Amino acid sequence: MEELIRLPYQRRQRQNSQQASVFEDRLTRAGVLFDMVAFAGLEIIPVLYMLTTYLSTGWLDFANVHLPIWGHWVGVAILVFALALLWRAHHDLGPQWSSTLAIQSTHSLVQQGVYRYIRHPIYAALWLTGLAQICLLPNWLAGFAGVICFLPLYLVRVPQEEQSLLNHFGEAYRIYRQQTGRVLPRFGH
Numbered sequence: 001m002e003e004l005i006r007l008p009y010q011r012r013q014r015q016n017s018q019q020a021s022v023f024e025d026r027l028t029r030a031g032v033l034f035d036m037v038a039f040a041g042l043e044i045i046p047v048l049y050m051l052t053t054y055l056s057t058g059w060l061d062f063a064n065v066h067l068p069i070w071g072h073w074v075g076v077a078i079l080v081f082a083l084a085l086l087w088r089a090h091h092d093l094g095p096q097w098s099s100t101l102a103i104q105s106t107h108s109l110v111q112q113g114v115y116r117y118i119r120h121p122i123y124a125a126l127w128l129t130g131l132a133q134i135c136l137l138p139n140w141l142a143g144f145a146g147v148i149c150f151l152p153l154y155l156v157r158v159p160q161e162e163q164s165l166l167n168h169f170g171e172a173y174r175i176y177r178q179q180t181g182r183v184l185p186r187f188g189h
Contacts, residue, residue, distance in 0.1 A: 031101070031160075034153040041149020042129055049142030063140040075135025082128035088114050089121035101157070101164055109169045111176055117185035119176070120158060124183040126150055158182065 052059045090097055092113030098104075114121045130146035137143040165173045180186055 031153075031157060034156055038126070038150045038153040041145040041147075042126065042133070045142050045145040045149075046133060046137060049137055049139055060139055060141055063142070065138050065140060065143075067135065067138040071135050075132045078128050078135065079132035082125045082132060085114065085121055085128065086125035089125060092121075101161055103164055103168045107168070109165070109172055109176060115180075117180060117187070118183055119180050120161070120183050123154055123158060127154075127183060 049060055092115055093110055096104075096107050096110060118124055127147070127150065130150050133146040134143045162177070166177075169176075
C-alpha cells in the first residue's frame with residue numbers, strides 16, 4: 001500500500017532530479033540493503049503469510065497465535081492512520097520528497113503540515129504500519145517481521161538524514177529539531 005501512495009511522488013522525483021543539481025546524497029549500498037530488508041518485513045512477508053494461509057500450506061502454522069477480534073480492529077485503525085500519515089507526509093513534502101537521501105539545490109526546509117510536529121512522519125507511518133501488522137497477522141513471525149526488519153533501516157537512515165539536513169540548513173534545522181519530535185509529536189513548542 002505504501003508503494004501506491006509513493007507512486008506519483010516517485011514520478012515527480014525523477015523529473016525534479018533531472019532539473020536540479022544534487023548537493024548531497026548519502027544513500028549507500030548498505031542503505032539499499034536496509035531498504036530491501038524493511039520492504040521484505042513490511043510487504044513481502046505479510047503477503048507470503050497471507051498466501052500460505054489462503055492456500056492452507058501450513059508452512060507458518062507453528063508460529064500462529066490467537067488474537068482477539070478487537071485486536072484486529074485496533075490494527076485496522078492503526079493501519080488507516082498510518083496510511084493517512086504517509087500520504088500527508090508525502091503531500092506536505094511535495095516535490096522535495098526523495099527515495100534516496102538526496103538534497104537538491106531546490107530544497108527548502110519543510111516545517112508546515114505534519115512536519116510542524118514531527119521531523120520524520122514517513123518513518124512514523126512505517127512504525128505504525130509495523131504495529132498494525134502485529135495486530136492484523138496472528139503469527140509471531142509474520143506479525144513482528146515489519147517492526148524487526150524496519151528497525152535497522154531506521155537506526156541507520158535517520159541519523160544520516162538528520163546530519164544531511166543539519167549540514168544543508170544549519171542553524172535553521174538545529175532550531176527546527178529542538179521544536180519537533182523525531183517520530184512522536186512534541187506539542188507546546
